Amino acid sequence: xxxxxxxxxxxxxxxxxxxxxxxxxxxxxxxxxxxxxxxxxxxxxxxxxxxxxxxxxxxxxxxxxxxxxxxxxxxxxxxxxxxxxxxxxxxxxxxxxxxxxxxxxxxxxxxxxxxxxxxxxxxxxxxxxxxxxxxxxxxxxxxxxxxxxxxxxxxxxxxxxxxxxxxxxxxxxxxxxxxxxxxxxxxxxxxxxxxxxxxxxxxxxxxxxxxxxxxxxxxxxxxxxxxxxxxxxxxxxxxxxxxxxxxxxxxxxxxxxxxxxxxxxxxxxxxxxxxxxxxxxxxxxxxxxxxxxxxxxxxxxxxxxxxxxxxxxxxxxxxxxxxxxxxxxxxxxxxxxxxxxxxxxxxxxxxxxxxxxxxxxxxxxxxxxxxxxxxxxxxxxxxxxxxxxxxxxxxxxxxxxxxxxxxxxxxxxxxxxxxxxxxxxxxxxxxxxxxxxxxxxxxxxxxxxxxxxxxxxxxxx
Ligand code: UDX
Ligand code: ADP
Numbered sequence: 216x217x218x219x220x221x222x223x224x225x226x227x228x229x230x231x232x233x234x235x236x237x238x239x240x241x242x243x244x245x246x247x248x249x250x251x252x253x254x255x256x257x258x259x260x261x262x263x264x265x266x267x268x269x270x271x272x273x274x275x276x277x278x279x280x281x282x283x284x285x286x287x288x289x290x291x292x293x294x295x296x297x298x299x300x301x302x303x304x305x306x307x308x309x310x311x312x313x314x315x316x317x318x319x320x321x322x323x324x325x326x327x328x329x330x331x332x333x334x335x336x337x338x339x340x341x342x343x344x345x346x347x348x349x350x351x352x353x354x355x356x357x358x359x360x361x362x363x364x365x366x367x368x369x370x371x372x373x374x375x376x377x378x379x380x381x382x383x384x385x386x387x388x389x390x391x392x393x394x395x396x397x398x399x400x401x402x403x404x405x406x407x408x409x410x411x412x413x414x415x416x417x418x419x420x421x422x423x424x425x426x427x428x429x430x431x432x433x434x435x436x437x438x439x440x441x442x443x444x445x446x447x448x449x450x451x452x453x454x455x456x457x458x459x460x461x462x463x464x465x466x467x468x469x470x471x472x473x474x475x476x477x478x479x480x481x482x483x484x485x486x487x488x489x490x491x492x493x494x495x496x497x498x499x500x501x502x503x504x505x506x507x508x509x510x511x512x513x514x515x516x517x518x519x520x521x522x523x524x525x526x527x528x529x530x531x532x533x534x535x536x537x538x539x540x541x542x543x544x545x546x547x548x549x550x551x552x553x554x555x556x557x558x559x560x561x562x563x564x565x566x567x568x569x570x571x572x573x574x575x576x577x578x579x580x581x582x583x584x585x586x587x588x589x590x591x592x593x594x595x596x597x598x599x600x601x602x603x604x605x606x607x608x609x610x611x612x613x614x615x616x617x618x619x620x621x622x623x624x625x626x627x628x629x630x631x632x633x634x635x636x637x638x639x640x641x642x643x644x645x646x647x648x649x650x651x652x653x654x655x656x657x658x659x660x661x662x663x664x665x666x667x668x669x670x671x672x673x674x675x676x
Pocket of ligand 2 (some may be wrong): 252256
């Protein structure tokens with residue numbers, strides 16, 4: 216079959232994979248190829264067992280793979296035939312040199328830019344999908360035009376707003392698609408090509424175009440605002456625990472103000488994921504580099520509260536369990552950074568598991584999708600750790616359960632059965648406020664929610 220356009224995506228990860236699957240589904244007239252330097256990842260994308268868990272993804276890949284969606288390790292061939300190249304490689308926070316722990320590590324991204332330059336034989340539209348610090352599109356353009364080889368490259372910024380766990384719905388019906396371009400004749404022409412592609416399924420009024428800097432900055436700011444809401448409600452959860460107010464009641468009352476809205480007001484053990492911390496760090500780094508220290512401090516406090524919330528959670532466990540966890544067996548229900556994903560990047564569960572092990576507790580980790588990643592995250596960490604997928608088996612013989620991830624399955628467990636199998640006294644620390652606390656108390660558990668009064672069978676004062 217003759218395709219209208221060849222679309223390539225470099226990077227077959229949590230962003231590249233689902234995004235290209237949906238583009239292939241919505242644009243059958245285009246050929247979509249996804250390449251990656253990791254051949255095992257490509258082999259997994261070509262197998263029945265996809266490398267990432269995302270509700271609805273399997274079906275779309277089954278529908279399109281081999282028709283107009285292809286996964287390949289041939290980066291050179293992919294670049295040669297592409298008209299539009301999406302760059303979706305990882306941009307973690309630097310862990311070395313200048314800006315370590317703050318700035319984005321652009322080595323994978325720059326390597327990609329150089330590969331595009333090396334293998335291109337025809338004009339390309341290059342689309343930034345990775346979360347990048349502001350002004351990298353300009354750097355990309357500089358690399359691409361560095362050899363004067365006569366090939367035209369237009370760089371666009373098209374930030375990804377998908378949220379893991381709901382990625383397919385977010386891609387199929389996005390709140391908005393944002394496209395930033397250079398305001399030159401060819402920049403605007405390239406922008407229109409991308410607008411046309413999205414217009415295959417996204418209403419035109421939801422496709423917004425801006426200059427390239429606004430587009431890049433908007434991505435960082437959107438994530439910073441979302442993370443700020445979580446840190447705001449989490450900071451108030453600490454106050455609720457002191458005063459006897461209930462964080463869920465406060466969140467409902469506050470969220471009913473239509474100017475505020477009710478989303479992203481669930482107090483939790485802390486936010487995780489590959490984007491929030493990294494994007495705020497990028498924002499902070501950017502502000503500092505322009506001498507805007509007050510602005511940098513303001514955004515940095517969102518991360519500090521997130522760290523505080525996780526430390527507070529461990530302290531609460533220690534305090535409730537008579538100030539020693541040594542030799543006690545604690546079961547973590549959930550390890551993913553949120554429900555409906557197997558992703559554990561920056562998951563609060565990593566920090567909490569490590570801290571519990573430092574207190575000489577024995578940790579049993581349970582999660583329906585994230586045990587493989589959990590094993591990798593805790594590789595080489597000293598202490599007694601075991602991984603048990605079945606929550607009943609995991610909790611058996613434990614002194615405490617801590618809810619880390621809001622998986623639905625934890626709400627529907629038989630807690631009477633779990634209680635009978637555990638060491639007494641039994642504790643539940645609900646880091647997501649998803650359980651029926653009254654019912655648990657009646658069964659015999661001592662219950663410690665977030666931002667609500669603790670409920671115990673002994674004197675808490
Ligand atoms: C986020 C943005 O939502 C998305 O638009 C962007 O493209 C990538 O970053 P993601 O990291 O997949 O998406 O997850 P998100 O749903 O935003 O949750 C982030 C973290 O905040 C999770 O750990 C989640 O559990 C936590 N959270 C969220 C809360 O603790 N409380 C809430 O009320 C909402
Ligand atoms: P994200 O959440 O941003 O999608 P991931 O880590 O899940 O991040 O995916 C990024 C993918 O990019 C990885 O599979 C990685 O192997 C791939 N990658 C990194 N550098 C390159 C490169 N130069 N060429 C091709 N693929 C790359």
